[in-house]
Amino acid sequence: MSSPHSDNSSILGSSSLDSSSLGPLGPIGWDAILDEQFTAHAAAGLMPGRVSRVDRGRCDVHTTVGVLHATVPANVLDLPESGVVTGDWVAIEFGATATVRAVLPRRTALYRASADRTSRRQALVANVDTVIVAAALTGALRPSKIERYLALAWDGGTTPVVVLTKSDIADGHPESAVADLAAAMPGADVLAVSAYTGDGLDELRERLGGSTVILGPSGVGKSTLVNALVGEQRMDTGAVRAGDDKGRHTTVTRELIPIDGGGVLIDTPGLRGIGLHDADDGIGQVYADIEALAAQCRFDDCEHHSEPGCAVQEAIANGTVDAGRLGRYEKMLRESRWAAARGNAREERRQRETWKAITRQQRGAYRFRENNGLR
Known part of the structure; x- marks a missing residue:
């Protein structure tokens, strides 16, 4: 009896997929780009799927053989930026249980x-x-x-x-x-x-x-x-x-x-907190009107408070822009940049601590060799 993934080569590798060529996967987003990205996984005998929901180290995945309950191992859970989330395309290995072995690159998130x-x-x-x-x-x-x-x-x-x-x-x-x-x-x-x-x-x-x-x-x-x-x-x-x-x-x-x-x-569940992290591009689109006005200020480093020639304050004075909107824009930018800076600082600190540990180990090894007459 063949395994569910034994015929991957017949359903993957085509550059002209349509929405029905992979059964349930085409209508839920599978396309030729994903098909190409999956080539190496298909050669390894893995099956593509899209994550429907995630719960404590396990996830439900839509595959060509139906919805499977898959285990997400620690090395996948610990991938940068949340490991596996709903909407991800993943590579599934079949054994005693279905296991997520890889996550395909995200187009958006x-x-x-x-x-x-x-x-x-x-x-x-x-x-x-x-x-x-x-x-x-x-x-x-x-x-x-x-x-x-x-x-x-x-x-x-x-x-x-x-x-x-x-x-x-x-x-x-x-x-x-x-x-x-x-x-x-x-x-x-x-x-x-x-x-x-x-x-x-x-x-x-x-x-x-x-x-x-x-x-x-x-x-x-x-x-x-x-x-x-x-x-x-x-x-x-x-x-x-x-x-x-x-x-x-x-x-x-x-x-x-x-x-x-x-x-x-x-x-999705209701979100109580929506902290932003390094999201200047998105914030810029939300407040595109303020950023367009800021480009017209007399000084490039205008903070839009009391500087002469401030186009933003002029727009607030004539009622074109709400003062509360400027305040929200500034608050959101500060929050986003602080979160990103915090992340950079912590990563730099982690790297310094790692190198210090390596240095201590090397010094200990040198002392051991010197104390024991080793060269």
Whole structure:
């Protein structure tokens, strides 16, 4: 009896793959570029797959033979920037159990600053094309939180769409909320939807393609939106508190869900913290209006506070730019650069300590040889 990967050579190695040539893998993102990257793994008898969810050293993987429960060994878990995450393409070895042996290069990924002492960035999801930034119209919209999600998305090489959910029970007029938020965030694509009435869903579907992840705090209706877009009850949903519009975490891990007709949706738990790490490019896109004005300042090192000839302060004075927006831009840049500098400092310190240890060992070896008359 042949093993599940014994015929890899017949399903891999083609440069003209279409979405159906690899069974379930084509519709969820496999293509000729990935096929080429996988050549060496296929020659070693490994099987390609896409990670659906990760949980404590194990993961569910969509493969050509179905969804497998795979073990992730320590050497893969310890790879830089989070090892294996939902959305990754991996190489699977079959034995007594399925085992992840390698992770293919990520085309895109969303990273946030890690709270641990390793100072590594933490990958949230990988290989996504579109990011839905979800916020509910049943409570006060917080530009600072939405701008952070936008920076995360743009810095990861993805296209964000701000989706204002629960338009059927909105506090006020959804159209006004969309217009106000779009005006406050130049360059952001904003629309309102209702998962219950279906309003806005077709317009949202037109903006999606390939792999899409939904981000946002708990209680904004992410799982309900996933169910509406997929067309079936795939994710559990929960109620929110009337007092503060917060919900409990009905989604407890990131999960990749194939869509009929091609593409995938990735649902995520509510994110309490969105620390940015070396994300200047993404921040620059969120605040492109401020950076364009900054280029017009009289002095190249203008800090946009009280310097003469400051184009940013002039725009604030005439109402073109909100002062709070400038404050959020400066805060986000400081945070992102501090996290990156912290990481560099820790890495430099780790390298110094490593070399000191090597030097001590060498000196000890020299002393031993001298004390024992060895040359």
